[in-house]
Amino acid sequence: MKRNSISYTALRDSEAKSTERFYHDLSTKTLKCIGRITSFDTGSSTNIAEIKSYMGINYNALAIIVSNLKKLGYITLFLDKNNSQEVNSGVGPDHLNIKLTKEGLNAILNNTL
Amino acid sequence: MRSLTTHSKAQGWGCPPILKSLIKISLLAALLVMFNKYFPLEIPQGNNDYLYVFLIGILLSAIELGSRYKDEPISVMTCFPGAFYLVINALICCLGLFFINTFGTHESITKTMGVANENEFSTHVANILYASFGSFFVMRSSFLKLGNDNSQSQVDLGLNIILKKMIDMIDRQVDRDQARRRSKDITRILKDVSFDSLSSRIHPFCMQVMQNIPETEIESLFRELKEISASDDCDESKKMAIGLQIYNIVGKRLFASIIEDLELIQKPSNDDNPQAPSGNDFSHSFSDILEQVNSKST
Numbered sequence: 257m258k259r260n261s262i263s264y265t266a267l268r269d270s271e272a273k274s275t276e277r278f279y280h281d282l283s284t285k286t287l288k289c290i291g292r293i294t295s296f297d298t299g300s301s302t303n304i305a306e307i308k309s310y311m312g313i314n315y316n317a318l319a320i321i322v323s324n325l326k327k328l329g330y331i332t333l334f335l336d337k338n339n340s341q342e343v344n345s346g347v348g349p350d351h352l353n354i355k356l357t358k359e360g361l362n363a364i365l366n367n368t369l
Numbered sequence: 370m371r372s373l374t375t376h377s378k379a380q381g382w383g384c385p386p387i388l389k390s391l392i393k394i395s396l397l398a399a400l401l402v403m404f405n406k407y408f409p410l411e412i413p414q415g416n417n418d419y420l421y422v423f424l425i426g427i428l429l430s431a432i433e434l435g436s437r438y439k440d441e442p443i444s445v446m447t448c449f450p451g452a453f454y455l456v457i458n459a460l461i462c463c464l465g466l467f468f469i470n471t472f473g474t475h476e477s478i479t480k481t482m483g484v485a486n487e488n489e490f491s492t493h494v495a496n497i498l499y500a501s502f503g504s505f506f507v508m509r510s511s512f513l514k515l516g517n518d519n520s521q522s523q524v525d526l527g528l529n530i531i532l533k534k535m536i537d538m539i540d541r542q543v544d545r546d547q548a549r550r551r552s553k554d555i556t557r558i559l560k561d562v563s564f565d566s567l568s569s570r571i572h573p574f575c576m577q578v579m580q581n582i583p584e585t586e587i588e589s590l591f592r593e594l595k596e597i598s599a600s601d602d603c604d605e606s607k608k609m610a611i612g613l614q615i616y617n618i619v620g621k622r623l624f625a626s627i628i629e630d631l632e633l634i635q636k637p638s639n640d641d642n643p644q645a646p647s648g649n650d651f652s653h654s655f656s657d658i659l660e661q662v663n664s665k666s667t
Contacts, residue, residue, distance in 0.1 A: 267573055270584065274591040282599070304655070308601070315654035317599035323658055333662050347659055349651050 279320060286311060286321050287330055290356055291364045298356050301334075305349035315349075322354070330360030393447050418497050422466045425501035426459030433458075437540070438547060450542040457535065458505075465504030469496050508532050551613065558625050559612045561634045564604040568594065568611055570631055575619050578627070582618065590614060 289310050293302040308318055325331045336351040362368075434451055435442030445451045473496065511527030525533070559567065572594055576587050597610045616624045628634065652659070 264573075264577065267576055267587070270588055271573070271591050274588050275595055278592055278595045278599075304651070312601045313599045314601050315651045319654040319658060322655075326658075333658065335662055347652070349655075352655065352659065352662070 279317075279324065282311075282313070282317065283321050283324050286318075287325060287356075287360060288364055290331065290354055291361065294356055296356070296361060296364070298358060298361060301353045301355045303350050303354065304352045307354065308349065325360070328359075328363075330357055330363055331355065332357055418493055418500075419463050419466055421497050422462045422500045423459045425497070426462030426504070427455050429501070429505055430455045430458035438543065444550070445543055445547065448543060448546050450539045450546070454536065454539045458508075458532075461508055462501045462504040465507070466496060466500035469500050469503075473499075551616065554621050554625075555609055555612050555616060558616075558621075558628055559608055562608070562612075562628060563633075563635060564608040564611075566633045566635075567608055568598055570633065571611075571627060572615055574631065575615055575623070575627060578623070579619060586618070590618065 286307065289307060290302060293306060293310065294300045304315075304318065304322070308315070311318065313321075322331070322333070326333060332355045334353050334355070335347060336353065356364075431446050434445055434454060438445040446455060507528055509529045509532065511525045511529045513526035514523065515526065516523035572590065576582060576590075593614055594611055597607050597614070600607065602610075612624075619627070
């Protein structure tokens with residue numbers, strides 16, 4: 257495993273790989289966390305603030321994970337009815353809600369994220 | 370920039386540890402010479418073997434101890450608990466030679482290994498090797514393990530229990546000494562370095578200038594740095610955590626040198642300009658997602 261030197265490309269490749277693996281693992285954990293908070297019920301919802309406090313990660317990382325899970329179709333995002341007509345700056349983490357989809361539930365049950 | 374570093378050096382962390390070690394060794398040698406002048410240490414004829422066994426014992430245990438503390442192995446060996454461990458191991462090896470001389474078969478190395486020459490010298494060499502390596506193996510042997518692997522009450526029966534307990538105590542003491550040094554180094558080196566510049570510029574450069582870090586270690590470092598960056602802690606504690614991770618791999622001198630060479634030290638400014646949004650700003654991080662959600666709901 258020892259080598260004489262590492263190229264810049266190999267270094268970037270290694271970093272990209274570990275980043276991808278890190279966010280993949282974190283996405284799995286977050287999806288399970290959403291499932292646990294909503295009691296694995298596709299009808300109930302949670303919000304970003306609650307997930308953040310459970311996961312102990314910052315908003316930057318959480319935004320990457322949430323958009324990744326949304327792209328995969330495992331969660332749906334919606335705003336509180338009271339805030340849905342307001343501008344973005346008025347929306348806080350308590351108002352951005354998350355619901356688990358059927359695909360998300362299946363992914364948790366089958367462990368296939 | 371240079372003046373800042375010079376100031377830091379004046380505070381003490383610029384003194385190379387090898388110099389400190391050499392000073393300690395020189396002082397010890399001078400002390401031994403003085404002692405020998407008034408109380409002559411006369412090793413009996415034919416007992417020079419003890420000296421060689423002692424040196425081999427020191428060498429082997431130094432390798433063992435040095436491998437446990439990768440950032441500054443020399444300073445571990447020169448601190449009191451580390452030096453005590455080395456001397457105890459060397460004395461155990463000497464005890465091994467004493468047992469061989471008392472109860473041993475005095476077999477020459479030729480009979481054991483099938484070497485052609487057989488003389489008194491080969492017997493001495495054999496005794497030295499048997500005593501030093503044999504004592505090392507015996508003191509690290511365990512012939513019975515009682516209890517489950519996962520249970521706290523697992524008992525390892527064997528002579529290794531003595532050294533294990535000793536190394537546990539020494540480990541803790543060495544760790545305390547090393548932790549104090551690391552804490553001082555890290556806080557001084559990173560005093561005027563921002564979290565953003567540390568997290569984005571240091572680690573790729575460190576990995577490139579170092580030439581013998583295994584790829585698995587690089588990957589686990591990147592992973593660890595990602596976890597620290599993504600955590601919910603404040604930037605100051607994340608900065609220290611990232612600094613420590615890199616420091617443990619590259620060591621103090623290279624770490625301080627890289628910080629200086631990349632000109633990451635910033636002079637503290639008193640302006641009240643708003644800072645760039647950090648990773649913990651909800652509206653900045655979620656702006657794209659909020660836009661998408663808003664466009665759907667309207």
